[in-house]
Amino acid sequence: MIDEDSPGMNPGLAEAASGEFPGETENGNGRTPRWRKFLRSLKVPALAIFSALFLGGILIILTDTDVLWAWARFFNDPMRALTRSWEAVWDAYSALFAGAFGSLSAWSETLLRATPLILAGLAVAFAFKASLFNIGANGQMILGAIFSAYVGFTFDVTGWILVPLALAGGVLGGFLWGGIAGVLKATTGAHEVITTIMLNFIAAFLLAYFLTTDTFLPSGSANPISKNMLEQARLHRFIGGERVDIGIFVAIAAVVLVWWVLEKSTLGFQVKAVGLSPDAAKYSGMKVALIIALTLAAAGGLAGLAGATVVLGATGVLTGGVIGNLGFDAIAVALLGRSNPWGVLAAAILFGGLNAGAVNMQAETQIPVDIVIVIQALIILFVAAPGLVRAIYRIKKVDTEEAQSFTSSWGSS
Amino acid sequence: MTTIPANASADEIQAPTDGEVALEAEELRKAKRVGWIWIFVGVAIIWLFGFGSEAGVETTFNLSLESDLSITLPSRISCFVIGAIIVLLGIVQSMRPLPKRTIFTVLVVLLAVFAFLIWATRDSSFSMVGMLQSTLIRATPLALGALAGVLCERSGVVNIAIEGMMLFAAFMGSFAAAASGNLWIGFAVGVVSGGILAYGHAGLSVTYKVDQIISGTVINFFALGITSYLAAQILTKYPDLNRAGTFARIKIPILGDIPFIGEILFDNNIYVYVAYFLLPFVTFMLFKSRWGLRVRSVGELPKAADTVGINVYRTRYISVILGGGAAGLAGSFLSLGSVGSFQQNMTAGRGYIALAAMILGRWNPMGALGAALLFGFAESLQSKLAIIGTPIPSEFLLMAPYIVTLFFVAGFGGRAQPPAADGVPYEQG
Amino acid sequence: MKVELRGITKRFPGVIANEDVNLSVNSGEVLALLGENGAGKSTLMNCLYGLYKPDEGAILINDQIVDFETPGDAMAAGIGMVHQHFMLVPVFTVAENLMLGNESVNGPLGVLNLGDARKRINDLSDKYNLPVDPDALVRDLPVGVEQRAEILKALYRDADCLILDEPTAVLTPDEIAELEKVIRELADSGKSIIFITHKLGEVMRIADQIVVLRHGKVVGRTTPEDTTELGLASMMVGRDVQLVVDKPEAEPGAPMLEVRDLSVLDDRDAVAVESLDFEIRAGEILAVAGVQGNGQTELVEAITGMRPALTGSIHLDGEDITSATPRELWTRDLGHIPEDRQADGLVEPFSVADNLVLNTYNWKPFAKGILRDSSEVRSHANQLVEDFDVRTASIDTHAGTLSGGNQQKVIVAREFTHSSRLLVAAQPTRGLDVGSIQYIHGRIVAERDSGAAVLIVSSELDEVLALADRVAVMYEGRFSGMLEGDEISRNRIGLLMAGRTGDSVDSQDGDSQERDSQETDTREPPTQDPAANGSTE
Secondary structure, rough: OOOOOOOOOOOHHHHOOOOOHHHHOOOOOOOOOHHHHHHHHHHHHHHOOOHHHHHHHHHHOOOOOHHHHHHHHOOOOOHHHHHHHHHHHHHHHHHHHHHHHHHHHHHHHHHHHHHHHHHHHHHHHHHOOOOOOOHHHHHHHHHHHHHHHHHHHHHHOHHHHHHHHHHHHHHHHHHHHHHHHHHHHHHHHHHHHHHHHHHHHHHHHHHHHHHOOOOOOOOOOOOOOOOOOHHOOOOOOOOOOOOOOOOHHHHHHHHHHHHHHHHHHHHHHHHHHHHEEEEEEHHHOOOOHHHHHHHHHHHHHHHHHHHHHHHHHOOOOOOOOOOOOOHHHHHHHHOOOOOOHHHHHHHHHHHHHHHHHHHHHHHHOOOOOOOHHHHHHHHHHHHHHHHHHHHOOOOOOHHOOOOOOOOOOOOOO | OOOOOOHHHHHOOOOOHHHHHHHHHHHHHHHHHHHHHHHHHHHHHHHHHHOOOOOOOOEEEEEEOOOOEEEEEHHHHHHHHHHHHHHHHHHHHOOOOOOOOHHHHHHHHHHHHHHHHHHHHOEEEEEEEHHHHHHHHHHHHHHHHHHHHHHHHOOOOOOHHHHHHHHHHHHHHHHHHHHHHHHHHHHHHHHHHHHHHHHHHHHHHOOOOOOOOHHHHHHHHHHHHHHHOOOOHHHOOOHHHHOOOOOOEEOOOHHOOOOOHHHHHOOOOOHHHHHHHHHHHHHHHHHHHHHHHHHHHHHHHHHHHHHHOOOOHHHHHHHHHHHHHHHHHHHHHEEEEEEEEOOOOOOOOHHHHHHHHHHHHOOOOOHHOOOOHHHHHHHHHHHHHHHHHHOOOOOHHHHHHHHHHHHHHHHOOOOOOOOOOOOOOOOOO | EEEEEEEEEEOOOOEEEEEEEEEEEEOOOOOEEOOOOOOOOOHHHHHOOOOOOOOEEEEEEEEEEEEEHHHHHHHOEEEEEEEEOOOOOOOHHHHHHHOOOOEEEEOOOOOHHHHHHHHHHHHHHHHOOOOOOOEEEEHOHHHHHHHHHHHHHHHOOOOEEEEEEEOOOOOOOOHHHHHHHHHHHHOOOOOEEEEEEEEHHHHHHHEEEEEEEEEOOEEEEEEEEOOHHHHHHHHHHOOOOOOOOOOOOOOOOOOOEEEEEEEEEEEOEEEEEEEEEEEEEEEEEEEEEEOOOOOOOHHHHOOOOOOOOEEEEEOOOOOEEEOOOOHHHOOOOEEEEOOHHHHHHHHOOOEEHHHHHHOOOOOOEEEEEEEEOOHHHHHHHHHHHHOOOOOOOOOOOEEHHHHHHHHHHHHHHHHHHHOOOOOEEOOOOOOHHHHHHHHHHHHHHHHHOOOOEEEOOOHHHHHHHHHEEEEEEEEOOOOEEEEEHOOHHHHHHHHOOOOOOOHHHHHHOOOHHHHHHHHHOOOOOOHHOOOOOOHHH
């Protein structure tokens, strides 16, 4: 039954909700060439990334004792303070860049890290399209990881069968977990932000529990580390010696699939209609509750797939921290990608690069990898608040650009 | 002058119509269903815990850490008695629904938990006082964090950034205390730094009208990044800056000497006492004072507040910043009231639990305290039982409060009603 | 208190909402500010109330220029406003709402002194004859009482000038009469009153002077003695108006829609529709009249499959559709024009083309399987835009950017593309300009003549009178009367809207005599003002 007054379904907010980003749909001034719209749509993200790197540079300067000493003697030797600052930032960022995109193995690491971010980012972005905030990608990834790991170390069949089977297991796990939040939202109106946060915790404890059982642990072990995936269950590494695996192709295929669903299929039409105006969707006969449930479940499936690529790819085992904070990074990816599948792909590769490069940066300059989290936070801050970017760079407001309310909130007016 | 007829007709006694009858029947069915659930719970207790306890075995509860005060109960008989009471309540409820169902529900839950404890710790002794003490300690940051949420959301700003504010305050408080060598400076800096992040949240969500959930997410990210970075960059190089120490416990004269209760309630550090004071005080102020009336009006119908000359933006800013201060208390409790140093990501999701406590407590500080105690109880019960060893995996105990919250937001046992304008940016004139 | 506006101009991006408006009201005087929706009445009053700052011009109180930055300033100067959408917090009590922003408190903590507030409210209630319980929660109050609370709220702040913004929109005729008395008493006690409305009858009854606004400008000043409703109407609209639908006699066929013993719950789980029985025949228009909020919305939602029925049954041409989904109803030829077109009728950020297939997107030829065919969607849209005269830059324009009339045409185009057996239209012309109203009325009549059963729900009496073959009047979830042919009159409908049953309407006896005579006094006979106000909506 359709819930009449589900608090999350706030038409006022949902109207403004996501969806209509420049370059993505045709609108009133249909004569603007596509490429120009595309370039225009890059302006805010590009400035956001630049601003975040700039502020990150200041943070590097402020926490480098050598540089601070140079500044302390600013009046004796002003140039030294400036050059030392420049060097510190330059060294850090060039190491970061080299580690991210500077070589084949850098690309390998970047794409390896981007893989789960793409999939989980799609999980968040797809839900955004229906005006749902899927903060539970983490939990859904955990369930996907559990399911696919179980398949991956249990069924000793050929890799041609096992890999798809294990990936499908991951999708199923995430689908079920996302589906719980979806069904609760659809039937009772329980706000998905709350339910998915709760489900994240429950998933983490569930994982911890499974890592105490004989089914998952190698015999005789009490360490919370699962059995190894069977060799043929592991995702194939297609560049000799490099860690990147075919998971990246799975992720790109998912990008195409999500784009196709959203832009070309009747399902996507319904998802977007529900997101932008649940009431109109209901009046025109769409099964709003079903679409909501299905959207969150499908988002969960994508996140579950992300979890599967982690355990079947990079790690090869299931541990308590296997997913880490990836599900939250995915939120940043979806925001930076403006919930557009191709945007998500680009954003995930950028974030994958930042994470991969940060390791190199720490090795070369001793600047902790955590600075990347700060930079990511600043990027999504500027993307989410284009008003800030506009105020800083004095950009005039483009009328179609304003579409920042992604989700509905739990107030009801 | 005649009164308006619409009013008059409401006073007339009318025969109940089909619709109303159907509605009442629905209500009655619901009440009876609750009764059946209680009967089921009672029977389950008799079956699982009563017959699950071997005859003649006893359970001992220690009621004091300092003395030998304790009570000993026959395990099986006690579970039988408790189960019988619940069954009885269920029968009454299913025949003729009891008034004040919430109170009885709480009673049933408490009795069931007690029966569980008797069964789980049978044939051994169990430190009741230790468990309750740790319940209170664990509940304190959650309750303070939930208070942060209440203050924000009552004014109409959704706050999922409690986690980030707590983490930032935990770092800043610890850092300031260690650098200055004075815990009180750390205490103050903790509160202020929570407020500073909250100021950012207010700026984004009130002035820039960024989606409030996204704004909260940004702040959580930022706090995690900046504290991890600074911890790695500074604290690892200068370990002395991460030796803040903790506030000592203060035993309140006379009250602290009361057996059992005194040990639990009146022998704690400053944070716990502050929480005791703040939660009822803010509840009182929210619902009885001019300040509270205005905050709530802004959270319910900001336009109405605006048209009577209340500055919606300023009210929201102040509430959010005060909330940040409360989150700052919650965060610095972790470093200065509990651990004594900062550790990376030391909040470990407590801010989100606080959010759940706020919802479970129905946006009321005292309700949130109750919910925080529930969460704290589950945690400390789990850690105690993990030592004794029970057939129930401890992970499931840890899960329980989240499942309860899940059921609660789904509307089983009464839907929570958030402030009407919660999360809705206000466009001022 | 004398309040004067001098040369007020207020611009919004792309629009001039008010241009060089002058008006003045004295103590003890009622000024009616008359104009169509969107004429700039509310903007003007928001300037006076400090919610907006005028771009040019000045506000004078007792001949002193004042400058209001916030509503607080306006209130301090003695101006109070009763808003169209009540500014009362539903979960607060009346006392809490009234004292908000103006609280009496005790002690350094600012603890509310509710006793004091209660006393002041009771005093004001007695003085102005506005009874209300200070401790009642606002959400439990009926609309009329809520409005009393809203008026008291202004008086509580010692307002000397009261602005009432469309205060009668949600009231029954009885409540309106009551309100008019209250307004007169307030004026007699020395308050100055500004009364915003688009209803001509009220203006003629209570105003001392009348100012008519059109497109933000003052287009006329007069008094009830010097004008007629017809004169006011043409001033408002800017030309001679007539609202005559070219409607041939109905030729009803067999019963198409049969509703039996239908009860429906509203969102708060209260019974909104109670044991309704009625039928509509093919080729007939049944109009449901009534003050908003008497169960019409729920009735429509139940018939259109948006809301479950608590009891009873609904049959369409003999088929049980009681629990049919909107989609199933569409396949059974139900057309539906929803009440709130922006929220329910359109996905505003979608293009016009996509909105035109909002309920057929998955049918051939618009989709093959789950793959959408956008070229079919576009050619379909081009066709309909032309057929229904939708004024839009292109079919790719976002529906949200169209004018209200064109938005409604998009919905009508979508719902009328296949022939209906049953057409349900809720408030089909609310807020539209005269041209669009006539167009849509014509389309509805054409649907009827092609054999559809038509259910119109409207709170505009003129629309009901113009379209209906039969009129059902809804009051508190039931039909207080069903009128046919010659029985249909403005007067009877008005009485039924207030909940009088058919008997007391026919036999004007007993204590209803006084009120009825008052009604006939104050209301223009229907024949005299066919043009009156439907056209103004």
